[in-house]
Amino acid sequence: MKVFRFYAPGDVRLEDAPEPTAAAGEIKIRVRACSMCGTDVKISQAGHLRIRPPRVMGHEIAGEIVELGEGVEGWAVGDRVQVIAAIPCGECDYCTSGLMTICPNQVSMGYDFDGGFAPYMIVPPAVLKVDGLNRIPDGVGFAEASVAEPFACAINAQELIDVHDGDVVVVVGSGPIGCLHVRLARARGAKQVYLVELSRERLDLAAAVVQPDAAICSAETDPVEAVRALTDGRGVDVVITAAASGAAQEQALQMLAPRGRFSLFGGLPKDRPTITLDSNVVHYKELMLMGANGSSPAHNKQALALIADGSVPVSDLITHRLPLDQVAEGIDIVRQGTGIKVTIEP
Known part of the structure; x- marks a missing residue:
């Protein structure tokens, strides 16, 4: 399969990679939409201290489950899901006090784990541990669901x-x-x-x-x-x-x-x-x-609910829907500000 990877500042590549399989405690999803934000522009141009290349980029992720790893319960193949980007540890004093947005042990999709600019990706156990995989409500499309992550930050x-x-x-x-x-x-x-x-x-x-x-x-x-x-x-x-x-x-x-x-x-x-x-x-x-720093898993759930009930429409904010082989063009659109929201649909 093709993936879009970061190697170094200014060095991002669309290249072949083996299709992943779900190990114990993991879930494999088919990525249906992965939206972009200014952070993707920054990473492609300047990198990030937490990213150890090569790393598949993309952190505003929605898709459907295609494989369950051993020991995973409560989910089924075919479930439509949205994935949190910022992953708190769930164990520190901040997390146990309900302050997950300032968890000092936070890791992230597209930084510490391969992200959504790929046809398939793995949802790691760290996401499941903090209830960070969310069911997409009926009537909400994959592209709309991918906008739930930045919306959660708002x-x-x-x-x-x-x-x-x-x-x-x-x-x-x-x-x-x-x-x-x-x-x-x-x-x-x-x-x-x-x-x-x-x-x-x-x-x-x-x-x-x-x-x-x-x-x-x-x-x-x-x-x-x-x-x-x-x-x-x-x-x-x-x-x-x-x-x-x-x-x-x-x-x-x-x-x-x-x-x-x-x-x-x-x-x-x-x-x-x-x-x-x-x-x-x-x-x-x-x-x-x-x-204000990011969002918690609960904020992502709230975002999906507000999109689903029509309180905060998001579909008309998506001005560009591009295939995976146009990720670089999407990054340029975000950088130039010639669209509002750019969504990659692998």
Whole structure:
């Protein structure tokens, strides 16, 4: 079979590999959809400290079971499943306290285990141990189910920052995760949701799909002033920065109303991880700043449920569905921002 593997920064290859078989405690699935995100671009260009090459990439995975290893119970050949990406250990103090997103022993599909840019892959026992293999609800397609993984990360962030009824929310960044944040905020009861994006082209593409209450191009107007104008000078209740931009994080503080909440969702480049924070703004306005790191197995289940009941549609966010031999082209689409969500269908 063909697989898409990472060897070194700038060295990614579509090549032949033997079809895997399920050992004891493992499940083999036929990959039906594996979506892409900005992390795939970063890995292909710069690698990752945790990846030991060669490694099959792809971590937003959905498929169907084709083989059960010895000792696996509760599953059957033909079951449609979604696989978590971030795998907590389930045993440390954080995990046993319900804080799986900050497990210090976390491993990941596509990093520590071969991922989903392949026709077949193995679900390791580590996933099954933490209930990280999820049944895809009836009526949800494989491509939609593969979006549950990034959607789960958005759920974690909005739970932490407590987006709720009546909130006015700004989402900075109009990529697929920004679009998911817009729709999730509405599903959680936000009164208004504004979308901010540097690129006019990307903003128009996303706004046409998710239809925010206001779309602000920060290359053309001061986003802080635009938000203040929209709120009669008050500011907003919540800002979520779904972009790897220090400038956006600094601007977010200026957009918030007193007692506002700020989700630092998008991480910054490792060589530029700091921002200038006016701590007096935080102090006098009594602002809350909250990080968000990935998702738990439970968040993945919530994501599938919200997709299934129509609370947060995702199918129209998938602008490109490509075969396995076009993974490299898909990575370029993500890098250039010419689509919203790219899904590989092996």
